[in-house]
Structures are given as structure tokens and as C-alpha cells.
Amino acid sequence: MNGGIVHILLEFAFFYPLAMSLVWMSGGIIYFLRWERREPSRVRPPGLVSYPMVSIIVPCHNESEHVRETISQLADQSWPDFEIIAVNDGSTDDTGAQLDQLMTEHPQLRVLHLASNQGKAMGLRAATLAAKGDYLVCVDGDALLDRYAVHWLMIHLLSSARVGAVTGNPRIRNRSTLLGRLQVGEFSSIIGLIKRAQRVYGRIFTVSGVIAAFRKVALHDVGYWNTDMVTEDIDVSWRLQMRHWEIRYEPNALCWILMPETLRGLWKQRLRWAQGGSEVLLRYWAKLLHWRQRRMWMVAIEYLISLVWSYVMGAMVLLWLLGLVITLPPSMHVPTLLPQWNGVVLGIVCMLQFLISLLIDRRYEKRIGRNFYWMIWYPIAYWMLTTTTSIFALPRAVLKRRGTRAVWTSPDRGVR
Template structure:
């Protein structure tokens, strides 16, 4: 084999190797931690107070649908803190209306400063032992808080918990594909990483952190474009673990246009790069050795993304002069496809525990892991340079992409 064939083998096989790793480790996590039918129960007397922080920027179209569900949570001791982040629609008006109707609701109004700024202002007003952050369009499962609080109460080494986002909008093919993505890829990755008590990121749409740790680490960083990734590494480099709690379900709206999905994933890629670069000095210290595998995986994936770009360009050159070996691509492609097939089957089997009839998406989504890796590659290649050169002295504000076809 020549150097080009070695490079091609890396590009072809790396997604399949990671797929096998995520599948096996995710299955182990399920069998050890998740396959338990014990549902925690809390009473008013023994339930520690929880503050749910909901930052809102132009959420007028979603609040009347999401707030009634938030008022029906079964956890007996929680408050709802809505932070209006300088909305230009009727968000503040609707929040004031709901504040008058329920004693659980507190409304904070601030000039537009970004999600992290809103979360910090909400946390300063919070009375809870635990802070839970969700999006303005999110619908929490009625029992989600019990699972989050139980995990934090039982495991003092855990500083933060992330829940299980589920896609609400499925009116288009793209919406349905993301249902499979959150199960077969994102869910398995979080299970796999949780085995070591480390996560690349909590899900910003459903996460929780101990309020004393929030205070200790200085809260959310207001100059980072992905506040959720940043606080994840801030917690972990401070010596605490982060785990995935798949039983804490949260139903969210996701982009259903290609433009919206690309914008969302590009921000994720840029934000991930910013965080990795920011925390490299702390990560490389020996006390954070448990973070090295996660850190190394990021750079291998980044290398793969640029290798894919190079291989794509070079393949056309080698095809014209007839020096390419098609058997390598056939064998590598088949091996990776089989790995994706097993990954999708295992993940849908696991998540069918929380959402019935997920296997109806199997046939239409069987090719989606390829699309995920291609999109991941494109956004990494573009997002890493953007992270290098973005002005980080400014507060990070951004507008959410579309949340489904209206």
C-alpha cells in the first residue's frame, strides 16, 4: 500500500471503528447503569429545591405550548425562572401573563446579552440547590427532575448531569432523520463517554449543575458561542464528573431545513474548537488525565475531517491516471456500513425503552450515519479556523435556526 491508500483506509475505517466502540461501550453503560426500573420518589419534605432556568429570546410562538407542561412536573419542590433576553416580540408580555397565574414562575428581564448571560442572571436569583437549564421551547418529561436529582444526590462526585433530548417535530424527512441521530449517534456517544464520568458536552437543552459548583467555577462563560460545551469542560477541569441520565427526557424543536441544520452544527463545531483551545493548558495537567482520551478523540476526528477533504480531492486525480485500487473502497465501505447498521439497531433497541416504535425509522435512516459524518467533517473544517480568529472579548449572542417547518 502507498501513502494515499493508507490515508484512504483511515478516512474509510475511522467512522466504522468509532461506531463499533460507541456501540459496545454504550451497550455496557445500558446494562450496568440504565437497565434499572427503579423510579426515585420524592416528597415535599425530602426533595431538595430545584431552580429551572429558561432563557428566552423571541420565544413568543412557543411559550404557551411549553409552560403548561412545565407547571405539571411531578417533582414537589421546584421553581421556574424565565429570563427574557431582550426579545423583540411578545415574549416578555407572555411571561408576565404566566407569572401572574403561577407562584412557581419568576420573570427576569435583561438587555440582549446572550444565553450564558441570561443563565447567570437566572442563577443569581435562584433558590435551588440544583440548577436545571432548558430552552424556551423545551417540554420536560413530567418525571425528568426526579431522575436528575436522584443522580446528583446519590453521586457526590458528579458536578453536572445532562438529560436525554428527544425531537418533537417530525413533519419532514430531516426531522425524522434527527430522531435517529439523537438515538443512534448522540445518545450512544453520551453513554459511551459517561462510562469514564466524562462528556464532551452536556446538552444545552437539558442539563443540571450543582449551584455551589456554578458559583465556584464562575458560572457560564459569556464570551463563548457554545455555553454548554464551555461549562462542561469548566466543570470537568475543576475535578468533577459529568454523566448522562437518559431517563430524564426533554422534548425539543430541531431545525427542519438544511440551512438551519448547517448553521446549528457549524456553531457547535466552532464552539467545540473554542473550548478545546481555551482549556488545553488545564486539560494537559496530570490531575486531568481522565480527560485525555476525550481530548485526543477530538483531535483525531479533526484530523479525519481534513484527511477526508484531502482524500476527496486526490481521489479525482488518481481516478484519471488509473492508479487507484477500487477494492480498498469497496471493503472499507462495506465494513463501515455494517458497523453503522449494528450501531443503529442497538441504539434503537435501547431508546425504544423511552419511546415506542422507534424501529419504524430504521429503513429511512439507515444511511444517516454517513450524512452525520459528512456534515461533521464540513463543519469541523470550517469551524476550527473560525474559532481561532473570533474576537473572544465580546459577549457571544446568536439567533436560533429554524425550529421546524411552520
Template structure:
């Protein structure tokens, strides 16, 4: 009887946790939209235009780097420099950057002789930069011409340490890519809006984030041994009481994985990076001053536990189908619960896509594709977390986190 009660408890946890978080995200994102996004907003007029140093770390990005740099050069912001950080590329990336540098005075290149990883490259870029604001983007990103205006406008507050932008998927030819279009709108965007309302953002978007240089140095720069630089630097800044903001008008067009293997590697890296941050910053529980980070920390730990329980119950269910164990039937989404969760997910997707219609008129059309998210991505994300958590917990820290070029999908232009 005791075993049965535990199974029932775990079954309810698998159901109620995503249900509760979906409701929180819908409420938070709706409030953020009504309070800060609704209505037409003009590009902010700035009293001054501080120099922005755009840092672009790159390794083996010969297919993407030229168009990325050219997109930044079309920015309407009048005062910026571009520093491309070539992390010992083995293709023609360095040659392409040097060609651009020879013809464009706003572009500089730092050639690293050894593959040291993205965090180390960003450290070099921060030291070489001349601007008071550092805008970090990925080597496959197309920056919107007005993105810098929107991001710089937040730094009029003295305690603003970073501003994260709004990544938009630009390759939409495959089912995986189309689902991710909806994911960035209905999941990632809604979470960032909610966390901003609650006061603490789990992570900036590594593909587009602006930092106050003073804050970056105050936090000790990027840690070179972390798999994901964006989550860790966010926590380092917030532990130093710098404010992190989300600016949905700061658009950046990105490529997402379009193969299962590429998506798997991306989600394993995200999961491992998140667990590494949980491991490194567990000292926040020792200080009452860090209490505003406790809910963010706890929610992430609960999501890790959910992944393990979800996979465990799935295994028990499969075993019950093939071999009688004597355990009761495991129903992850039984009877009315499955219908309720499906309805809440659909409502969340509808709200997220409706909010993002302000930035893409055609985005509600992706509702048909994003409804497949719970079936495919919940399982993939859970498996990635179960696989990555032990790697993060038992990984020997201190060694530089080097990188390989991710799956960029089908390379397309806007």
C-alpha cells in the first residue's frame, strides 16, 4: 500500500508541476505585456549614445560570420565597434573576418592561437573593448537594426547590469525548427517575461545580451570552466545585486538545430550548464541577502527532479506493458488530467503567440506546430536532463570549457 501511495504521489507531481508553472508563466507574461508591451512604442530617443562594443565569438563559422557582421554594420545605432573573437578556427573564418576588417574601420579581429572556449574568448573581448556597454551575440545571429537602441535605453538605471534580447528563429523549413519557433515565443519568451516581473531572471540569452562593462568586471568576468556562459554570468551579476532586464523589442534572428542529433546536443549542453550553475551557486542559501534568488534556484531544482520522475514513471509504465511487476498501472496523464494539461498547454501557446504577434504578424500560424511540443520536447528535455545532470555534478571543474560549432540547421538568409 505504501508503494502504491508513493507512485500516486510521483504521478501527481509529474502532472501538477508543469500545470502550475504554465499558469504562473501565463499570468506573469500577460501582466508584463499589459504593463510594458501593449500598444505601439516608438524606438527610444536617447540623450546620448555611449560606445557599444559588439563582441562576436566564433569558431569555424565560415558559412555565417560574414552575414552576421554585415547585419551589425547596418545597425541604426550611431556609435559602436565590432570585435570578432576567432577561437582558433580551422576553416576560413579568420580570413573572412580579416578581409572585412581591412575594409571597415569599425571592425576589429582578435585571433586566438588556441581553442580556449567561448567564456575565455569573451574575457579577451571585454579586455580589448573600448565601449562602456558590451553587446554579445552569436556568430549566426542577425541583429535587428534598432536592437541596440532598445537595449542601451535600459542602462540609464545605475544598477542595470545586463539586458537580454528577444531571439527569433529564422530557419523554418523543418518540423523541429517550426516547433522551436513556437517554443521561443510560448515557452522561453513567457518565462523571461514572468521572471522579469518577479525580479530575478534565470539567464540572459547567450545569443543576444548586453552588459554594463563595469558590472561584468565587478562580477569577475565570465568563468572559463562553465559549459554555458550565459546562465553563470547572469547568476554572478545577480549575486552582486545587479539588475537583469528583458527587452522584447531587441530582436535577433537566429538559426536553430534541425536534426535530432543537433537538438539533443544543444539540450544536453543547456541542461548540463544549468546543473553546473546549481552546483556552483549553492552558497546562496547561506546568505539572507540572496533570498530573492532562492525561488529561481528552487524552481530549477524542481524541474530537474521532474525530469527524473517523468523518465522513471515512463520506464515503469513500459515494463508493466511487457512484464507483470505487481505494481499498479502508471498513468502519467490519466483520464481528466491529460485533458486538463493539454488544454492549459494549448492556452499557454495561444497566449504566447498572441503576445509575439506584435513582433511577427504571422506568428499565430505556428500554433499548429507548437502543439506537438509536449509530446516530443518534454521527452527530449527530460532525457537530456537525466543524462546531463551526473556529468555536471561529477565533472572536474577548473578546465576551460572549449566548444565545437553547433548544428546551425539549414543556412538561410532573411
């Protein structure tokens, strides 16, 4: 096939993931050599001149199975001066009763009860207004925070007045299925490596919604979290950086999280993530055209190209299916979806990316290498998932009415 539409699409479908893998690997290596290599990991963080009060915020909705363990883990933080503010956001189970009882066990804990489901963004807003500290650490109600995580996050916030937020390093707790093991490698080789590369190249696409620290004055500057965005973490990250606040990544700030281990749960989660990315792109694209926002251009362009790539992959599958039932012009004929030489090259580069990320991440999880085998299946499983969720998410973002509040829906948290 020497020309035609399909040839152009195939070239783009091959070179885009190849180029991005090289960008992520090079950025990850630069980050490691510049910052990580000198730091002893998984030991006590370095001392600081001051230890200001930190408010740890935990928005909760129907977290009865996990909230006790989460709060107990937070109460064990090494940071000397902190409070915990848990927000019971209209839970229909006994989350509220458990939180009230936990206040008798942990004097650092305060609880806010919202009468109805207002959404995570509103819960974060309410807790921020009630917080005594000028620094906030936001943690999901089912997450377990490492004992030194707050300290590692605060190093960045205290090092520069321009740092508005710091994102931590989520690690997967549940690994009982193939999907769970794949996500262990994904958070290491994709999400962790991307955040390292984005930190090197200037702007981070998003803080992690499950573990992130904020300077309160920075949140006030951008108007806090928007309640009508399906992913409040992506939205606040873009607005902070568009107001020229810096966001950093701290891999030592570990947070152990539960992730979906069913196809249905994983689909719903990734569809929401993809829709959130599309929503911020649609809402802020006009502002991004200004020269003052040029440092955000790389993040926005990369995400836009990834959307185009997803639709190109969808078009390739559609043309292949049509070719099975009707005769297409030679320039539009897709003979097979099976990997050819380019698929082999992509597979090798993909495994090299996994290897680099695992060599870096073993500082934080000694036995993570055991998941390397399972990552062989990652390109097929997750590229398909990324493609399909992006295709479905964009029209949902376009059709969504602005001002519609995003409320809680109980996620899949793995096989029990």
C-alpha cells in the first residue's frame, strides 16, 4: 500500500504512540537523574525549618467499608501539626455514624455532614472553608496514605511561594485479577512516567485526585474546585497553571488506592477520566490561545492529538469491518488489524518503557518487577480502552450542559 487515506492513517497511528513513548522515557530519565537519584527513598524525609499546620481533607460518600482504615492511617502521619476534616457528603450508609464515632478516637478529626449528595468538588470546597491550615492535603475516602506522605508533599509547598499544588504517587492495593495487575504496571510505566516527563517539560496535565496537596491561597486565586466538571482534579490543575501557579510531582508521597477489577467498573472510570479531559479542553481552548498561556500549549496539544489518534484508530477498525462485507477502494482498504513490523517495533518500545519505569519505581515498591510479565498484555487491553473511551467521551463532553453539578457515584473498588 503506497498511498491513499489508509496509508496516511496507518503512519499516524504508528508514529504518534512511538513518539510519545520516547518523550515519556526521556523525560522520566531526566527527572530521575535530576531529582530522584539523589534522594534516599522510603526513609524519613529531610527536616524542615518550620512545620506549619496542615489540613487533611477526606471527602466521603458511602465509604463505610473503608473510612475507618483511611482515618486511622491518616491519624498516624509523621507531620507534627495537622487536622483531619472528613466530609460526609450525603452518604446513604453508616459512613456518617462511623465518622462521628471516630472523632472520639482521634482528636485531630472533625466531621462535616452535608444533607444531600453535593459532589466531591462541593465537599472539598466546604472542607477548605472550614480548614484552619493554609496548606491542604486531599485524600480519597478509601485511600491509605503513607506515614511520611504529608511531609514529602510539604517540602515542595514550603520551598517556593509559586508552588500551588503537589501531586503524590498512587499505588494499587488490589491485585487479585489480571486487570488489577495490569493497573500496577500502568500506574508505574504510564502515569508515573508521564508525570515525571511533564514535570521536566514544564506543565502537568493533572494532579492525582486521590492524593494531592494545595496551597490555600492558590485555590482561592482560581476560585476553588468547579462543581460542574466531571473530573474536578483535571480542571483545577489547568486553572492553577493558567494562573501561573506551579504544580510538582512527588513520587515519595505514596498513597495506596483501590481500583476497578471488572471491565464494567474500569470502563466507567476511564470514560469519566476521558470526559474530564475533553471538558477542560473545550472550556479553556480560547484562553489557551493567548501568548501568556504558551507553557500550557504542549499539554493541550498532546491531549488534542491523542483524541485525534483515538478517532483514527476507530476509523481504522471501522474500515476493516466494512472491508469484510463490501468492496472498498484500494486507498481505503485495511487488510488486517494484526500487528505487522510496525506493531513489533511498538511492542519492543512499549516493553522498554515498562522496563525503565520499573527500574525507577522499584525504589518505592521492591517487588514491583513481578508485574512485568503481565504488562505484555497492556498495549492490547489499554490502547483499546483508551481509544474507545476517548471516542465516546468527547460527544458526552460536547453535549453536557454547563452548570450541571457533578455528584458522587459509587465506583468499582475491586474484587472482594
